[in-house]
Amino acid sequence: MLAIIIEFEVKPECRAEFEAKLRHDAAETLRDDGCMRMEVFAIRGKPNGFVLSELWRDEAAIEAHRLRPGHSHAWQEPLIVSKRNLSGWLGERG
Numbered sequence: 001m002l003a004i005i006i007e008f009e010v011k012p013e014c015r016a017e018f019e020a021k022l023r024h025d026a027a028e029t030l031r032d033d034g035c036m037r038m039e040v041f042a043i044r045g046k047p048n049g050f051v052l053s054e055l056w057r058d059e060a061a062i063e064a065h066r067l068r069p070g071h072s073h074a075w076q077e078p079l080i081v082s083k084r085n086l087s088g089w090l091g092e093r094g
Contacts, residue, residue, distance in 0.1 A: 001036065002062065004054040004087040012048050014079040021075060022050060029054075032068070034061020048081075055090075 010018045019042070026038040034057035043049030056062045065071065076083065 001090040002056045002059060002087060003090055004052075004056070004062075004085065006052040006054075006086070007043075007084045008050045008052070008076070009046075009081040009083075010048045010050060010079055011081055015048055018076070018079045019050065021079075022052060026052065029065065032061065032065045034058060035065065 008018070008022075019040070023040050026040050029035050030038045035054070036057060037053065037055035039053045041051045041053065043051060056065075
């Protein structure tokens, strides 16, 4: 399994819009084959900070998700200050 954690810093004036869109995208992505977890967290003590936590069965599931028609993260760019993407295999790489 592959875990992906993405930390966002959002422009203050865009917080509500960003959170609504991210939560919607997360709910839609949970329907993808191989997506085992997709959670959105607001960061305590950081009013414009969010974390997206993903868990995928394997690399093939993520690739299928990326190739899905209409998949894009372009909507995020005008709403954020920064984005940090971390990922790692759980257990043995597989």
